Amino acid sequence: MITLKGAEVSAKIKEQTAEMLKQCGGRIPKLAIVRVGENPDDLSYERGAVKKMAAFGLSAEVYAYPADIGDEAFKAEFQKINGDPEVDGILLLRPLPKQIHEREIERMIDPEKDLDGISPENIAKVFAGDSSGYAPCTAEAVVETLKAFEIPISGKRAVIVGRSMVVGKPLSMLLLKENATVTICHTRTVNLRETCRNAEILVAAAGRAKMLDKESVGKDAVVIDVGINVDENGKLCGDVDFETLEGTASMATPVPGGIGAVTTAVLAKHLVMAAARKG
Amino acid sequence: MITLKGAEVSAKIKEQTAEMLKQCGGRIPKLAIVRVGENPDDLSYERGAVKKMAAFGLSAEVYAYPADIGDEAFKAEFQKINGDPEVDGILLLRPLPKQIHEREIERMIDPEKDLDGISPENIAKVFAGDSSGYAPCTAEAVVETLKAFEIPISGKRAVIVGRSMVVGKPLSMLLLKENATVTICHTRTVNLRETCRNAEILVAAAGRAKMLDKESVGKDAVVIDVGINVDENGKLCGDVDFETLEGTASMATPVPGGIGAVTTAVLAKHLVMAAARKG
Numbered sequence: 176m177i178t179l180k181g182a183e184v185s186a187k188i189k190e191q192t193a194e195m196l197k198q199c200g201g202r203i204p205k206l207a208i209v210r211v212g213e214n215p216d217d218l219s220y221e222r223g224a225v226k227k228m229a230a231f232g233l234s235a236e237v238y239a240y241p242a243d244i245g246d247e248a249f250k251a252e253f254q255k256i257n258g259d260p261e262v263d264g265i266l267l268l269r270p271l272p273k274q275i276h277e278r279e280i281e282r283m284i285d286p287e288k289d290l291d292g293i294s295p296e297n298i299a300k301v302f303a304g305d306s307s308g309y310a311p312c313t314a315e316a317v318v319e320t321l322k323a324f325e326i327p328i329s330g331k332r333a334v335i336v337g338r339s340m341v342v343g344k345p346l347s348m349l350l351l352k353e354n355a356t357v358t359i360c361h362t363r364t365v366n367l368r369e370t371c372r373n374a375e376i377l378v379a380a381a382g383r384a385k386m387l388d389k390e391s392v393g394k395d396a397v398v399i400d401v402g403i404n405v406d407e408n409g410k411l412c413g414d415v416d417f418e419t420l421e422g423t424a425s426m427a428t429p430v431p432g433g434i435g436a437v438t439t440a441v442l443a444k445h446l447v448m449a450a451a452r453k454g
Numbered sequence: 455m456i457t458l459k460g461a462e463v464s465a466k467i468k469e470q471t472a473e474m475l476k477q478c479g480g481r482i483p484k485l486a487i488v489r490v491g492e493n494p495d496d497l498s499y500e501r502g503a504v505k506k507m508a509a510f511g512l513s514a515e516v517y518a519y520p521a522d523i524g525d526e527a528f529k530a531e532f533q534k535i536n537g538d539p540e541v542d543g544i545l546l547l548r549p550l551p552k553q554i555h556e557r558e559i560e561r562m563i564d565p566e567k568d569l570d571g572i573s574p575e576n577i578a579k580v581f582a583g584d585s586s587g588y589a590p591c592t593a594e595a596v597v598e599t600l601k602a603f604e605i606p607i608s609g610k611r612a613v614i615v616g617r618s619m620v621v622g623k624p625l626s627m628l629l630l631k632e633n634a635t636v637t638i639c640h641t642r643t644v645n646l647r648e649t650c651r652n653a654e655i656l657v658a659a660a661g662r663a664k665m666l667d668k669e670s671v672g673k674d675a676v677v678i679d680v681g682i683n684v685d686e687n688g689k690l691c692g693d694v695d696f697e698t699l700e701g702t703a704s705m706a707t708p709v710p711g712g713i714g715a716v717t718t719a720v721l722a723k724h725l726v727m728a729a730a731r732k733g
Contacts, residue, residue, distance in 0.1 A: 298581050299560075299574035303619055330644045338630055340582055347626065347638070351617055354642040356649060359626070363633040365609045370635060 177426040179399075181436030184316075184323040188440040189231055192447045196232065204263040204450030205234040206290070206442070207256045211249065211275065212242030216403075217268040224266060227439035233446055246275050250283065257285050263450040264290040266442060287452065290445040292345065301345045304352040309445050314346040316437035317378055317399050318353065320428065326376070326397050329354035334374035336360045336367070336387065336414070342380040342401050350376075367391070379414035388416040389423040398427035401434050456705040458678075460715030463595075463602040467719040468510055471726045475511065483542040483729030485514040485569070485721070486535045490528065490554065491521030495682075496547040503545060506718035512725055525554050529562065536564050542729040543569040545721060566731065569724040571624065580624045583631040588724050593625040595716035596657055596678050597632065599707065605655070605676050608633035613653035615639045615646070615666065615693070621659035621680050629655075646670070658693035667695040668702040677706035680713050 196204075206228055210217050221237060228235040238256055240249060249271075256262055265288045271277045286296035292311045300308030321328055333355040337343040347357045360370055361381075371377055371391040377398050379387050384404035392398055392415075402414030413430030420427050428434055475483075485507055489496050500516060507514040517535055519528060528550075535541055544567045550556045565575035571590045579587030600607055612634040616622040626636045639649055640660075650656055650670040656677050658666050663683035671677055681693030692709030699706050707713055 295574040295578035298578040302577050302581055302623060330642050332644075332649075344581055344627070344630075348623070351623075351638060351640070354640070356637065356639050356643040358635065358637040359630060360635050361630070361633070363609050364635040365611075370611075 176421050176424050179320060179324055179397075179426050179428045179433065181320070181428065181433045184320050184437045185227075185440040187323050188319060188437070188444050192231055192444050195444075195447045195451050198451040198454075199447065200454075202450065203232070203234045204446045205236065205261055206446050207259070207262045207265045208235060208237045208268065209240075209253065209256060209265060210237060210268045211240045211244060211271050214268070220268060223435065223439050224442060227436075227443055228446070231440075231443040231447075233443055242272055244272075244275070249275050250279070253280060253283065257283065257288065262288065263453060264288050264446040266291055267293065269293075287449060290442055290449060298340075298345075301348050304348065306352075309448075310349060311341050311345045312441040312445065313342050313380075313401060313434065313438045314349055315441045316434050317342075317346055317401065318349050319441060320399060320434060320437050321353075321376065321397070324426065326426070328376065331355050331375040332358070332373060333376040333378065334358045334360060334371055335378045335380060336364075336371065337378075337380035337382065337401070339380065339382075342378075346378060346380070381414050383414055384412050385416040386414050389419040392420060392423045394423060395425040396423070398424045399434065400428050400430050403430060403435060455700050455703050458599060458603055458676075458705050458707045458712065460599070460707065460712045463599050463716045464506075464719040466602050467598060467716070467723050471510055471719075471723050474723075474726045474730050477730040477733075478726065479733075481729065482511070482513045483725045484540055485512065485725050486538075486541045486544045487514055487516045487547065488532065488535060488544060489516060489518045489547045490523060490550050491519075493547070499547060502714065502718050503721060506715075506722055507725070510719075510722040510726075512722055521551055523551075523554070528554050529558070532559060532562065536562065536567065541567065542732060543567050543725040545570055546572065548572075566728060569721055569728060577619075577624075580627050583627065585631075588727075589628060590620050590624045591720040591724065592621050592659075592680060592713065592717045593628055594720045595713050596621075596625055596680065597628050598720060599678060599713060599716050600632075600655065600676070603705065605705070607655065610634050610654040611637070611652060612655040612657065613637045613639060613650055614657045614659060615650065616657075616659035616661065616680070618659065618661075621657075625657060625659070660693050662693055663691050664695040665693050668698040671699060671702045673702060674704040675702070677703045678713065679707050679709050682709060682714060 225235045281293045286294045292309045297308040301310045333350045338361045368391045372393045380401035400413035400415040406412040504514045560572045565573045571588045576587040580589045612629045617640045629636050647670045651672045659680035679692035679694040685691040
């Protein structure tokens, strides 16, 4: 079985962004990372994003607010960042605390700065197969990974486990655009294993540690693991029990070292795209 | 095999709308049907919609423009209808002629009047499983039909043939919301028959006359035919060769007399919802 390393995909994306960066006329694109509270998942993603922007020669600034900031106060702060001409793109760490109306932020964010595809404009574009917008980075990272390793998508049976707005749903549209036959599974799917075993490309994006193992993987399938979980020993792990796949899957992404690294690379690419479009 | 008649579903929807209509304070909700040119498909849908609104005690006015109307002139006309307080909802017959920037109209339409779910706002809501917006009427008609005949959806394998923005894609989201395991097939699907035969609920929405027959239908499957085509004898037909299904499918919608009648009923329901929300 071939291990599909995220670092290799990230390196390819870095080459592409370096090319695009030339269109920014020497200006260094700036990412605003907006965080409310100190959620460990947010902090971990933030660290990864900051590191990746630096590695790609891009700038990132963290705008952190206390967990109990009020809805109006947060919106006022957000609007400032949103309107700041120095800010080329925004990553809003979510979910936000309950007192903040996340839906209204989604409508407020400038679609041109909405690098993680949370605005209705960008969602509608993903739905329409219009690549002029920004898809959620994690969903796009899956497609970038398949393409980087030259894994054929067209005509293939792709099965996605998970139906979130961040991965499952947008990914179904991105894979459809690549002409895959797409099946979306979830907690209510009857006979999940059998459905998964039928996949030529299996994407695990359910957010449950090691919920899939070799029994759910067809012979020679490509397995993409989007999950980031902590196992019973406190160790980072994916939705797939990677160790069991040898002899079944033809290729698989590990966790860590897989899709996570690609996701922040896609974020960097989106940032450079946004900056280049501004000219 | 049971024939699932659209008229029965339409009658149920009529009861629901009559109930909602009471919230409109005696005012009769008004639909604006906007048509450019004289496309026979448009005219046929228009006739059906006008008739249905009348049958439901609602008002409809057709705003027709010549096929060669300019982009700016059309937008000016559209904006008038869009802003008219007398108009509760709009049905825009599409596709529009090439000189008109359809995308810009989608962004222009007031989401509150966008009864057929073409605005980014409503598309994003369908995607998010948020039922406060308007889904494309045809997609919703499929779900309404399943529900009207008390066909279980949760946990079922639903296969949709076709990936249009009007049916396939939004319907995949609506069926996901109902907890179906959803597969989307299309022209590039390898082994379409086999995939279709695996469906417990099969939705044909490809727009190709009689492209599916009993060989593509599993034992006891429920078949929903969204296609409206003309066969080699000039007769109206669906995407499914209905006559061949006896002994295979457990239930199926005919064409004509199936989903078409439900689609305009959903349009009427959306119109009353829009009017009731305005108060």
